[in-house]
Structure formats: structure tokens, C-alpha cells
Amino acid sequence: MNDFLKLLAVIPWWGWVLLCVILLAIRDVFFNKKHTITHNFPVVGHFRYMLESIGPELRQYIVANNREELPFNRIERGWIYASAKNQNNYEGFGTDRDIYESQYIFINNAMIPYKVPKDHPNEKDPYFLPCAKVMGSFNNRRKPYRPASIINVSAMSFGSLSAKAVESLNKGCKKSFAYHNTGEGGLSPYHKNGADVVFHFGTGYFGVRDDNGNFSMEKMKQLVQDNPQIRAIEIKLSQGAKPGKGGVLPASKITKEISEIRNVPLNKDVLSPPNHSAFNSIPELVDFIEQIAEATGLPVGIKAAIGKIDQWKELATLMKKTDKGPDFITIDGGEGGTGAAPPSFADHVALPFVYGFSDFYRLFKDFELTDRIVFIASGKLGFPAKAMMAFAMGADCINVAREAMLSIGCIQAKVCHNNSCPTGIATQNKWMQAGINIEDKAERVSFYFKNFKKEVLEITHACGYRHPCEMTMDDVDINLGDKSLTQPLANTYGYNKVKVPFDTIQSMRDCPHLGGEYNELNATALLNQKEIRY
Known part of the structure; x- marks a missing residue:
């Protein structure tokens, strides 16, 4: 035995390496039953799989150019990062975009820009930019709501996002006077840090479901009564990433906290079916909306991705006939992506925002319904120029999801669906979450929104207007x-936007239904928090 140990001791290091390589080769050739490459090319075949596994990172940081990546390229991510850090987000030496490419957007500036007069709200607070419409005003809801910000956080659930990510977003929304959509995972403690909340639920009715998984009006009433920060309720019909597809929350992901928030059992898979059990038709949907609005007093809206238009026509017909229906409608483009989905759904089901919204708005314009609905736009619109296009098409507010994630440190690793997000944002892994500094990330959200609104206002004024709704x-x-060269949106999509009733920015400032606890003291505190560096 001692002689054998002495023999092992004199083997050089390269001998051990050679021995390991030989053993690996034997394993690959004689015992490998799964991978043809490593069987046919023992040892070296493993390098192929190693390079493949880090391929996305190599392309993202080394191979791809600044405008090449999807869903957000390096220039877009860089603008959000710089804005969120309150750094210089300008670029020098002119645009590097191919301005002759198809679908390129041109905003037509005025010969003489709009000049902000003295004693104007935007002279005191250049980031004050609320929604031009009031949710629930047409249907006389008991608690109408005017969002205090034209950019807000879209539906992303606690469970999909980490606790620290949700809390960071909520605190950032409070600083920006924006609302925070809960997503369909229910209202968590992390949504209760001062921001206005839009409570969102889908087919699983998480947080407002009974023991059988059906919608409970009593729980909805109690939830709204206990949480006055809930300013509106949104019913999810579908989302851009996977419209018409349900989902499963595996038992392995259901913690005690998630179980309590969503009112679902532990140690059991939870199904979110494709269809709602609370209604089965358009008339039943309208009745459901009215019942919730009557029980809670809040504006009630719906969220959907657009595909076929026939059922939307049925809804518009019923709304015109009865003067009932949703107070706001969120249109999610098919390019949406916070929900993990099969490529067949993510790539092909539902129209992109510009096509879906134009079909939808044109229909509601024909029925003369645009004045009673707040139109919320979603789908990669978290950039000022794209947002201005959405406002020109008829949008009243912008919801951002992935852009908000980028503002708190998302690096577009694209592993949201497997609980291994390296930034701690889209994972329940406690170690990964530990790196999130909530106060710092909240400030970044507020600065991203602040800089977004600043640029939107500057473009608005450059076009000769006071508010982007104009x-x-x-x-x-x-x-x-x-061949077609450039055309105005009106020629391209076959309609003209209906003029939005607009008085003055000051009238919005004085609106009794203005959300976000907006007041001069809070606005001045945010304004003086840190000056934007240019």
C-alpha cells in the first residue's frame, strides 16, 4: 500500500491531467448515450458545448454592434442606464441610425417652438406631466383617477420579480408620482411603499380568489377597503407575450409568502387557465366590470393584446348602446415580453403595438367612444420618440415593464424564466437578491421617469404643443x-386621432382627482434631490 502511495506521489501534474483526459475520452466513447458530438469527438466535443453555452454573452458584449441586439440594443439600454443614473444621456457627432430604413420615425417640429410662460407649472417643475384624461369620469365612478405621470410601471408580478425588485419599483414610482401595476400575482407588502397602485388580476384571480379558485367580490371589496393606495382595477384578458395561453405556477416556486399573497395552497401546482371563469361573453364582461366598479367605486379597465377585431367591435357596440364598459383599456403590443412564453407565441401571436393599436383605435373612433376611455399603450415604448408616436396615434399614458427592469439593473440576460437572474430582479434566489440596494434602485427608477418626461416635454414643445396629448x-x-417614401401616420394607418379635450397644465395640477400625492413640497424635494448632469 505504501509503495502504491509513493508511486502516486511521484506522478507529475501533467500526468494527472493526461489521466483525466483519457478517462473522459473512455467515458465519451463507451458510456455516452446522449450526445453524438462528444461520442464522435471525445474530449474536444465538450468545448463546442462550452462555447455554445456562453454564446449569448459573447454576442452581447463582443460580437453584436450597438444597434443589432433584440429586444433592446446596446444604445437603447445605454440610454436607460444613463438616464436612471442621472448621467449624461446625450450622444455626439450625429445619429448612427440608418434614417432611411423602413419604419423609421420622423417627428415634425414646429418652426417656432412653444415657449413655457412665467408662472407655468412646468417652470416650477419641468417634470410635471400628468395624463390628460381622468379615468372613470365618463361613467361617474365614485373615485375617479387622473394618473400624475404619463409613464408608469406595467404589470409585473411579485413572484415573477423578486421582493427587492418590486419594492424598488414601488418606491421609485412614489418619487415620480407614477402608478405601479401589481401584475396578476396579487398585492404584496412590497407594493405598499407609497406609490399609487393599479390592482391587476387575470384568470387565476390571485389575491381575490375563493378556495375553489373563483373570483370573490367580497375579497375584492375588502382588498380595496384595506388599501386606499389602489386607485384603479385592471382585468387581464391577455398579454403581448402569450395571448390566449394560460400558465402553471409550479409547487416548487410557491413559498409560504407567495401562498398567502395569492391565496393558493402550498405544495401544489397552481393553474392559470386561458379563460376567465367569471365571464364567458362580451356582455358578461361588461356586467363584470360594472359590478366591480359599483362595489369598489374605482375605475375598472381591461388589458389585452390585439389580434382579431370582431369581438372588440361587439364590445364597442355594447358600450355605445348602454353607456357602460371599461374606463381604460391597456393595449399590449405583441412584442411584449415580461411573461415567459413559447417562441411560437412570443414571435407570432398578436399584432405589434403600432398595428394592433391602430386597428383598435380606428374602431373605437368609428363608434365615437374615444372620449370616454383612457388609452394606455404598452410594448417597447419606454423611449421618448416612440412614446411620442404612441401619443400621436391616440395613447394617453405609457406603461413600461422591461424598461423599468433595465432602470434597476437588468442586463437582458434573458433567463427570467428559470429563476437564475444574475441581477436578482427576476428570481426568488435570496443570494442573487442580496445585491439589490432598494433605496439606490428606487432613485434610479425615479430618474429614468424624470428624464423620460423631460425629453417628452422638450419634444412636445419643439412641436409647438403644451402637452403630448396635443x-x-x-x-x-x-x-x-x-417606393412609398415617407408618409404621415394618418396616411399610413387610415385615421386621424380625435382631439383630446385639453385646457391647461395648471388645470391638471389643480384637478381634485390627481394621483401620486402630488404637491409642491414633494415635487420641489424631487426636483432638488439631484440636478441632471449634462
Whole structure:
């Protein structure tokens, strides 16, 4: 035995390496039953799988150019990061975009820009930019609501996002006077840090479900009564990432906390079916909306991705006939992506925002319903120029999801669906979450929103307007290719936006239904918190 140990001791290090390589080769050739590459090319075949596994990182940081990546390229991510850190987000030496490419957006500036007069709200607070419409005003809800910010956080659930990520977003929304949509995972303690909340639920009715998984009006009433920060309720019909597809929350992901928030059992998979059990038709949906609005007093809206238009026509017909229906409608583009989905759904089901919204708005314009609905736009619109196009098309507010995630440190690793997010944002892994500094990330959210609104206002003034709601379909051109050249949105999509009733920014400031606990003291504190560096 001692002689054998002495023999092992004199084997050089390279001998051990050679021995390991030989053993690996034997394993690959004689015992490998799964991988043809490593069987046919023992040892070296493993390098192929190693390179494949880090391929996305190599392309993201080394191979891809600044405008090449999807869903957000390096320039777009860089603008959000710089804005969120309150750093210089300008670029020098002119644009590096191909401004002759198809679908390129051109915003038509005025010869003489709008000049902000003295004693104007935007002179005191250049980031004050509320929604031009009031949710629930047409249907006389008991508690109408005017969002105090035109940019807000879209539906992302606690459970999909980590506790620290949700808390960071909520505190950032409070600083920005924005609302925070809960997503369909229920109202968590992390949504209760001062921001306005839009309570969102889907087919699972998480947080407002009975023991059988059906919707409970009593629980909804109690939830709203106990949480006055809930300013509106949103019913999810579908989402851009996977419209018409349900989901499963595996038992392994259901912690005691998630079980209590969502009112679901531990140690059991929870199904979110494709269909609602509370209604089965358009008339039943309208009745359901009215019942919730009557029970809670809050504005009630719906969220959906757009595909077929026939059922939307049925809804519009019923709304016109009865003067009932949703107070706001969130249109989610098919390019949405916070929900993990099969590529067949994510790539092909539902129209992108510009196509879906134009079909939808044109229909509701034909029924003369645009004045009674707040239109919320979602789908990669967290950039000022894209947002201005959405306002020109008829949007009243912008919801952002992935852009908000980027503002708190998301690096677009694209592993949200397997609980291994390296930034701690889209994971329940406690170690990964430990790196999130909530106060710092909340400040970044507020600065991203602050800089977003600043640029939107500057573009608005450059176009000669006071508020982006005054943008028209003739204020934005789109490049249709060499033969059609550029055309105004009105020519491209076949309608003109209905003029939004607008008085003054000051009248919005004085609105009794203005959300976000907006007041001069809070606004001044945010304004003086840190000056933007240029």
C-alpha cells in the first residue's frame, strides 16, 4: 500500500491531467448515450458545448454592434442606464441610425417652438406631466383617477420579480408620482411603499380568489377597503407575450409568502387557465366590470393584446348602446415580453403595438367612444420618440415593464424564466437578491421617469404643443420604403386621432382627482434631490 502511495506521489501534474483526459475520452466513447458530438469527438466535443453555452454573452458584449441586439440594443439600454443614473444621456457627432430604413420615425417640429410662460407649472417643475384624461369620469365612478405621470410601471408580478425588485419599483414610482401595476400575482407588502397602485388580476384571480379558485367580490371589496393606495382595477384578458395561453405556477416556486399573497395552497401546482371563469361573453364582461366598479367605486379597465377585431367591435357596440364598459383599456403590443412564453407565441401571436393599436383605435373612433376611455399603450415604448408616436396615434399614458427592469439593473440576460437572474430582479434566489440596494434602485427608477418626461416635454414643445396629448397623426411621419417614401401616420394607418379635450397644465395640477400625492413640497424635494448632469 505504501509503495502504491509513493508511486502516486511521484506522478507529475501533467500526468494527472493526461489521466483525466483519457478517462473522459473512455467515458465519451463507451458510456455516452446522449450526445453524438462528444461520442464522435471525445474530449474536444465538450468545448463546442462550452462555447455554445456562453454564446449569448459573447454576442452581447463582443460580437453584436450597438444597434443589432433584440429586444433592446446596446444604445437603447445605454440610454436607460444613463438616464436612471442621472448621467449624461446625450450622444455626439450625429445619429448612427440608418434614417432611411423602413419604419423609421420622423417627428415634425414646429418652426417656432412653444415657449413655457412665467408662472407655468412646468417652470416650477419641468417634470410635471400628468395624463390628460381622468379615468372613470365618463361613467361617474365614485373615485375617479387622473394618473400624475404619463409613464408608469406595467404589470409585473411579485413572484415573477423578486421582493427587492418590486419594492424598488414601488418606491421609485412614489418619487415620480407614477402608478405601479401589481401584475396578476396579487398585492404584496412590497407594493405598499407609497406609490399609487393599479390592482391587476387575470384568470387565476390571485389575491381575490375563493378556495375553489373563483373570483370573490367580497375579497375584492375588502382588498380595496384595506388599501386606499389602489386607485384603479385592471382585468387581464391577455398579454403581448402569450395571448390566449394560460400558465402553471409550479409547487416548487410557491413559498409560504407567495401562498398567502395569492391565496393558493402550498405544495401544489397552481393553474392559470386561458379563460376567465367569471365571464364567458362580451356582455358578461361588461356586467363584470360594472359590478366591480359599483362595489369598489374605482375605475375598472381591461388589458389585452390585439389580434382579431370582431369581438372588440361587439364590445364597442355594447358600450355605445348602454353607456357602460371599461374606463381604460391597456393595449399590449405583441412584442411584449415580461411573461415567459413559447417562441411560437412570443414571435407570432398578436399584432405589434403600432398595428394592433391602430386597428383598435380606428374602431373605437368609428363608434365615437374615444372620449370616454383612457388609452394606455404598452410594448417597447419606454423611449421618448416612440412614446411620442404612441401619443400621436391616440395613447394617453405609457406603461413600461422591461424598461423599468433595465432602470434597476437588468442586463437582458434573458433567463427570467428559470429563476437564475444574475441581477436578482427576476428570481426568488435570496443570494442573487442580496445585491439589490432598494433605496439606490428606487432613485434610479425615479430618474429614468424624470428624464423620460423631460425629453417628452422638450419634444412636445419643439412641436409647438403644451402637452403630448396635443400631438396629431400628421406630426409624425414614418418611412415606408423607397417606393412609398415617407408618409404621415394618418396616411399610413387610415385615421386621424380625435382631439383630446385639453385646457391647461395648471388645470391638471389643480384637478381634485390627481394621483401620486402630488404637491409642491414633494415635487420641489424631487426636483432638488439631484440636478441632471449634462
